[in-house]
Amino acid sequence: MARVRWWGTGLVVLVLLVLGGGLPLVDKALGSGGSALAAGTVVAVGTERAGVRPLTFTVPAAGWVLDAAESSLTSNAELSNNEVVFNLNAVVPFGSLDNARLWNGLGRIVSMGGGRLPGSPRAVTTGHGLAGLTGALAGHGKVGTASAFAKDDLGATVTAVGPPDAYRRLAAQVRAMVLSIEISP
The missing domain is CATH 1.20.5 (Single alpha-helices involved in coiled-coils or other helix-helix interfaces)
Structure with a gap:
């Protein structure tokens, strides 16, 4: 045996x-490779031009973390705070670019991920005078906002989503980040 x-x-x-x-x-x-950002931190995105990235926005309060694994500052920055995710993408067009075309393209991208941009967008102007479109974003039990900004040969799209309660708590901070966006020439 x-x-x-x-x-x-x-x-x-x-x-x-x-x-x-x-x-x-x-x-x-x-940790997940994220970097905690202090209130007032300016995040710069896009391919450097003369040593400066052309898209910037300001983090209004502590608690936001830059997700290094999901960000490539030449093209996008993804921040999170609890369960809310804020994502800014640089858009370099192949042809002419305007806010309506950028919004429609963003809607197609969001729908491929199972989300939707319900309703019509409304006009928004950042504190730096950048005109764009903004509206609601929903899907997969989450709510948020989406925004699109076009200027000359560069654009920016923003999505910010999270569970309804978490998003409502941070909606003012998300709006402040959107309103701080600037596209340098």
């Missing part, structure tokens, strides 16, 4: 427990 040795099976189970339970705990302890 052969003797059964369980130490090999036990070792495999131990490795699986470490990988399945231990690594997520280590990941949580180390």
Whole structure:
């Protein structure tokens, strides 16, 4: 009769427990690669021109984190605060660019992810005089806003979404970030 040795099976189970339970705990302890932003931080996005990125916005309050894994400052910046995600994308057009075309394109992109831009957009002007369009965004049990801004040869789209209660708590901060957007020539 052969003797059964369980130490090999036990070792495999131990490795699986470490990988399945231990690594997520280590990941949580180390963080997701995000950088906490202080109130007043200016975030700059877009391909540098003469050493300066052309799209900027200001973080109005502490609590927002720049998600390094989801951001590429040459094209976008993704910030989160609790369950609310704010994403600004630089748009470099192949042809002419205006707010209505940019809004319609944003609507198509949002719909591919299962969201929608219900209703018609309304005009918005940032504190720097940049005119754009803004409106509601909804989908997957989340609510938020979307905005589109076009200026010369560069545009910006913004989406900000989260669970309804979380988004309502941060809606004023989201609006402040949208109203702080500037596109440099």
